[in-house]
Amino acid sequence: MNVTNTFTVDEAKKKLEHYCAYQERCHQEVRQKLKSMHMIPEATDIIIVHLMDHNFLNEERYAKSFVRGKFRIKKWGRRRLLLELKKKDISKYNVNQAFSEIDEEEYIGVFNDLAEKKAESLRETDKYKKKKKLIDYLLYRGWESHLVYDKANELIK
Incomplete structure (x- = not known):
């Protein structure tokens, strides 16, 4: 027999306050949590408004x-x-x-450090394969392609 807990709106509010106080959450995560608690859409909206009003959710x-x-x-x-x-x-x-929180100089500095560290750690003898591995790694991490290709050409000749 499958037994699921049911929550009143006040119980759910308390539970979600703790959930949001523990770690920053986005609206989507909170909605997902409420859905997993089997809350109806009207109650979900009430709880989210409450969390936003009391600055638990921003x-x-x-x-x-x-x-x-x-x-x-x-x-x-x-x-x-x-x-x-x-x-x-x-x-x-x-x-x-x-x-806007990311300083441009810090951004470029982190990128350069990451690229240089990865290029040194690659144990590939073929320079084309080495360059491809470096490029793939940096692109997967989400760095802009013009930065990635310029840095790969600079580091691996």
């Missing part, structure tokens, strides 16, 4: 936090960050606000 703050974290820790480029934020239905305005 899409701009989420986008900034996401971009800072993924850029500094995982060394993702702008293309990958944009793609991931689009998957989470973050508005263009909030994406642009988040990207």
Whole structure:
């Protein structure tokens, strides 16, 4: 027999307050959580409005936090960050606000360090295969193609 927990609106509010206080969340994650709790759409809307009113849920703050974290820790480029934020239905305005958090000099510095470190670690003897591996790695990380190709041509001759 399949037994599912049911929650009142107040219980769900408390649970979602803890969920959002633990870590920054976007609207999509909160909606998914409410759906998994089997909340009806009307209750979902009430809870999301409550979370926004009490500053538990803030899409701009989420986008900034996401971009800072993924850029500094995982060394993702702008293309990958944009793609991931689009998957989470973050508005263009909030994406642009988040990207303004990244200093251009720091961005280029991180890119150069990452490319040089990866180029040194590649144990490929054929320079064309080595260049392709470096390019594929950097493109997968979401760095802009003009930066990637220029750096690959500079590092591997």
